[in-house]
Amino acid sequence: xxxxxxxxxxxxxxxxxxxxxxxxxxxxxxxxxxxxxxxxxxxxxxxxxxxxxxxxxxxxxxxxxxxxxxxxxxxxxxxxxxxxxxxxxxxxxxxxxxxxxxxxxxxxxxxxxxxxxxxxxxxxxxxxxxxxxxxxxxxxxxxxxxxxxxxxxxxxxxxxxxxxxxxxxxxxxxxxxxxxxxxxxxxxxxxxxxxxxxxxxxxxxxxxxxxxxxxxxxxxxxxxxxxxxxxxxxxxxxxxxxxxxxxxxxxxxxxxxxxxxxxxxxxxxxxxxxxxxxxxxxxxxxxx
Amino acid sequence: xxxxxxxxxxxxxxxxxxxxxxxxxxxxxxxxxxxxxxxxxxxxxxxxxxxxxxxxxxxxxxxxxxxxxxxxxxxxxxxxxxxxxxxxxxxxxxxxxxxxxxxxxxxxxxxxxxxxxxxxxxxxxxxxxxxxxxxxxxxxxxxxxxxxxxxxxxxxxxxxxxxxxxxxxxxxxxxxxxxxxxxxxxxxxxxxxxxxxxxxxxxxxxxxxxxxxxxxxxxxxxxxxxxxxxxxxxxxxxxxxxxxxxxxxxxxxxxxxxxxx
Numbered sequence: 415x416x417x418x419x420x421x422x423x424x425x426x427x428x429x430x431x432x433x434x435x436x437x438x439x440x441x442x443x444x445x446x447x448x449x450x451x452x453x454x455x456x457x458x459x460x461x462x463x464x465x466x467x468x469x470x471x472x473x474x475x476x477x478x479x480x481x482x483x484x485x486x487x488x489x490x491x492x493x494x495x496x497x498x499x500x501x502x503x504x505x506x507x508x509x510x511x512x513x514x515x516x517x518x519x520x521x522x523x524x525x526x527x528x529x530x531x532x533x534x535x536x537x538x539x540x541x542x543x544x545x546x547x548x549x550x551x552x553x554x555x556x557x558x559x560x561x562x563x564x565x566x567x568x569x570x571x572x573x574x575x576x577x578x579x580x581x582x583x584x585x586x587x588x589x590x591x592x593x594x595x596x597x598x599x600x601x602x603x604x605x606x607x608x609x610x611x612x613x614x615x616x617x618x619x620x621x622x623x624x625x626x627x628x629x630x631x632x633x634x635x636x637x638x639x640x641x642x643x644x645x646x647x648x649x650x651x652x653x654x655x656x657x658x659x660x661x662x663x664x665x666x667x668x669x670x671x672x673x674x675x676x677x678x679x680x681x682x683x684x685x686x687x688x689x690x691x692x693x694x695x696x697x698x699x700x701x702x
Numbered sequence: 703x704x705x706x707x708x709x710x711x712x713x714x715x716x717x718x719x720x721x722x723x724x725x726x727x728x729x730x731x732x733x734x735x736x737x738x739x740x741x742x743x744x745x746x747x748x749x750x751x752x753x754x755x756x757x758x759x760x761x762x763x764x765x766x767x768x769x770x771x772x773x774x775x776x777x778x779x780x781x782x783x784x785x786x787x788x789x790x791x792x793x794x795x796x797x798x799x800x801x802x803x804x805x806x807x808x809x810x811x812x813x814x815x816x817x818x819x820x821x822x823x824x825x826x827x828x829x830x831x832x833x834x835x836x837x838x839x840x841x842x843x844x845x846x847x848x849x850x851x852x853x854x855x856x857x858x859x860x861x862x863x864x865x866x867x868x869x870x871x872x873x874x875x876x877x878x879x880x881x882x883x884x885x886x887x888x889x890x891x892x893x894x895x896x897x898x899x900x901x902x903x904x905x906x907x908x909x910x911x912x913x914x915x916x917x918x919x920x921x922x923x924x925x926x927x928x929x930x931x932x933x934x935x936x937x938x939x940x941x942x943x944x945x946x947x948x949x950x951x952x953x954x955x956x957x958x959x960x961x962x963x
Contacts (some may be wrong), residue, residue: 500919510863513838513842514837520929524927524928555867569920
């Protein structure tokens, strides 16, 4: 691709019908082939941004670009857009409508007008991918919440989008389920070079599974950059009503309050472990 | 108690083509209604029940519990048919004088009530045969395949999907109300129920909007097109079924004309 930016917004302003400003002069670039986390408190505009990436929410002013092309809001343009940009909603009950899992996954593919054998191949593959093959013929209301989330994801993945938008993919899942789904998305993104945007306030999973982070507050972008650089901009993170991952907070307190002299910063357990190990080695050298 | 929907989802006869199951269950209802004989009714009832329990794998205890639901209703409803009023008390088995006439039970009334009761029970068992073995989605597909308008089929299936959602939400709301002392007396019950109904309406409207957006995101253009799971529905021999139905018909004619009672 000519541009490393898959999706871009320029001075994007979106207003809901009740006149609340959802997005306000927002400039943001989503890089191709990376996982970008959209962080922000409730009402920060994360979901609105995802909806505008998908052409559901039309800008009052400014524009959204896919690759280098501004979005085309005609019926055909939107059809082409939604083939490339898939969105998985936070609440699977708002997305799943068909009477069985298989039928629900087939819905998007039928709308693409794929020939039946190809559609069936893709449905099987998507179900295999997210591990729900055994549920194919079950009615949706017999599934658990975690299973519904997987079905919703499969329904979008089957359309083979090049950009995957996920609204709170871990909300409402137990730690194991949340971890599994993020691990799965990370693997998928690595193997198929998919561009993924995750709207979340699950701050702990961001350093583990995301490349970049974008912190939003009241419809604006406060910070955008590498996940690692969130530590330096922690004031902005806190301004948005968020916090650092617990480990990063611990490191911060050790340095600022307890006078520890640490080499670098850490957001994850493995990074913190590395720092502590290097301290241990240093002390052993000093003792010797 | 498991819902009929869950029974259907795990039935051993689930894979049999839904049209075939309807052909098994519906003609006998017509025959039973026409033959109007207790013996024939019992025959069909035994056939349906045996098929459901032996072939479908429904446990007798579950089946009995489901039969008891309409059975109570049936007994009360048909009991009234046996009661008659007449000027002469000789016609009754048991009677009480009311004014100049007497009200009581006649033997003809009892026979009629029994026949009616059995006919209704058999109709229930035939419909249970379909309900216990056929998921609604399969019925919808069968409806579409015989050429019912797609709008009707789509609406049926959407209603089916969202009835469960609506029911779940309604019961959650009712529980929340009860935990805050709703439904404790007559007036609080009315208040709580009206609040529940209006909340449910708002909830449904919002859910419909969310669903529409989500469907648009997957390229919805006004008609719902989906692929059936290629279930490889079993289509047992139609000749066997025709033979069975013919035998039943003969029995129906025989009992109806009184040669075999």
